[in-house]
Amino acid sequence: MEKRNEKIRLAAAGAAIGLCAFALALLGNPANMGFCIACFVRDIAGSLRMHQASAVQYMRPEIIGLVLGAFIISLIRGEFKPRGGSSPMLRLILGFFVMIGALAFLGCPLRMVIRLAGGDLNALVGLAGFIAGIATGVLFLNKGYSLGKYYSQSSAEGVAMPAVQIVLLVILIAFPSLLAFSGKGPGSMHAAIAVSLAAGLAVGAAAQRTRMCMAGGIRDAMLFGDWTLFYGTAGIFLTILIANLISGKVSLGFSGQPVAHSDHIWNFLGMMLTGLASVMLGGCPMRQLILAGEGNTDSALTVVGMLLGASAAHNFNLAGIAGKGVPSAGRIAVLAGLAFCIALALVKIKEARR
Amino acid sequence: MIIVDAKGLSCPQPVIETKKALASRPEEAAVIVDNIAARENVSRYANAMGYDIDVSFDNGQTRILLKRR
Numbered sequence: 174m175e176k177r178n179e180k181i182r183l184a185a186a187g188a189a190i191g192l193c194a195f196a197l198a199l200l201g202n203p204a205n206m207g208f209c210i211a212c213f214v215r216d217i218a219g220s221l222r223m224h225q226a227s228a229v230q231y232m233r234p235e236i237i238g239l240v241l242g243a244f245i246i247s248l249i250r251g252e253f254k255p256r257g258g259s260s261p262m263l264r265l266i267l268g269f270f271v272m273i274g275a276l277a278f279l280g281c282p283l284r285m286v287i288r289l290a291g292g293d294l295n296a297l298v299g300l301a302g303f304i305a306g307i308a309t310g311v312l313f314l315n316k317g318y319s320l321g322k323y324y325s326q327s328s329a330e331g332v333a334m335p336a337v338q339i340v341l342l343v344i345l346i347a348f349p350s351l352l353a354f355s356g357k358g359p360g361s362m363h364a365a366i367a368v369s370l371a372a373g374l375a376v377g378a379a380a381q382r383t384r385m386c387m388a389g390g391i392r393d394a395m396l397f398g399d400w401t402l403f404y405g406t407a408g409i410f411l412t413i414l415i416a417n418l419i420s421g422k423v424s425l426g427f428s429g430q431p432v433a434h435s436d437h438i439w440n441f442l443g444m445m446l447t448g449l450a451s452v453m454l455g456g457c458p459m460r461q462l463i464l465a466g467e468g469n470t471d472s473a474l475t476v477v478g479m480l481l482g483a484s485a486a487h488n489f490n491l492a493g494i495a496g497k498g499v500p501s502a503g504r505i506a507v508l509a510g511l512a513f514c515i516a517l518a519l520v521k522i523k524e525a526r527r
Numbered sequence: 528m529i530i531v532d533a534k535g536l537s538c539p540q541p542v543i544e545t546k547k548a549l550a551s552r553p554e555e556a557a558v559i560v561d562n563i564a565a566r567e568n569v570s571r572y573a574n575a576m577g578y579d580i581d582v583s584f585d586n587g588q589t590r591i592l593l594k595r596r
Contacts, residue, residue: 179567179571252563254562256562259535259537314539314540314543315543319536319540322534322535322536323535323536323537324535384538384564384567389538389539392539393539393542396539396542396543396546397539397542397546397572397575398575399571399572399575401571455537455538455539
């Protein structure tokens with residue numbers, strides 16, 4: 174009975190997140206990008222002038238809200254717990270490569286689901302890669318892969334990441350001239366600050382309460398035959414699909430999809446890298462932001478790694494180009510990421526056997 | 528009794544350790560965790576495997592006692 178309740182809660186939270194994403198796209202965010210962790214972290218990196226890609230620079234309040242929503246609800250529920258020290262540097266590098274893979278494909282796992290619900294078949298190729306990456310990660314987990322135990326940390330350490338979000342919000346509202354903003358392109362398309370922030374807070378709270386994770390659903394199904402977490406993903410997909418069908422926004426096909434490309438091999442391998450690194454981290458990019466809000470400083474550093482990955486993706490021409498594909502430097506970076514993940518897993522599995 | 532110490536482990540590892548411990552179908556086992564996601568996930572898994580669950584709290588740790596139904 175309890176299990177059924179959990180599934181209903183996850184599906185309902187998924188539906189709420191789906192509605193937020195759909196509404197955000199109506200209210201100004203780019204098409205099929207109502208909510209995307211990778212894209213928005215990339216926009217924030219641009220806004221902070223960590224990269225100079227002028228089309229993707231905006232201080233996305235959705236990300237700020239996501240962390241703060243999880244922070245507030247975990248404080249209220251007594252679940253805020255400063256902890257860290259489980260291979261922070263390795264997590265930062267894994268976060269970096271999560272981003273390299275996602276930006277090759279042009280979207281995090283959440284946007285992959287949103288793109289699928291819009292009829293973008295390139296996302297189906299990405300999903301196949303994502304599942305392949307998760308399967309590889311599950312294989313490693315079953316062989317004993319682990320990043321080690323975490324330890325209790327001070328309250329100041331746990332609060333640091335949420336506090337950074339408040340600082341970013343104050344800068345956005347009071348000192349926007351410090352930041353870079355896109356004049357055109359996806360970065361220039363956004364809902365009003367208050368709307369974006371409210372949506373982020375709501376999604377953050379819902380995701381914290383339900384432990385929603387785009388990688389976790391498929392991972393748990395493979396590891397334990399447990400589909401509970403997957404109900405969240407299914408709820409997001411079905412809600413956006415229905416909303417898109419009603420409003421006539423589904424366009425089924427590979428070509429002409431918003432902020433997407435049809436470089437199939439690299440859509441597959443990009444999301445494979447993101448799926449594998451997500452399982453090795455213990456959660457998808459969204460889950461990392463939520464955990465960072467709950468006081469998990471390992472996840473906070475993973476988010477920093479994601480920010481660095483996003484900057485590198487645009488500074489070194491690694492990101493996928495909409496309507497074209499993944500440049501050769503980006504292909505090499507995706508392969509390097511996969512090689513890093515496999516090498517790290519082999520080292521960790523060997524360590525576990527000693 | 529088999530005791531699984533999953534303190535300091537993030538999901539899904541506490542569940543993987545529980546899965547290993549339950550592979551031999553013991554009458555009883557205890558899993559010690561220290562975060563809520565681990566408590567929920569271990570309880571859910573053990574339930575699905577046909578174990579009753581009794582959760583007790585002690586000093587920031589959570590002890591999940593599993594008894595085969």
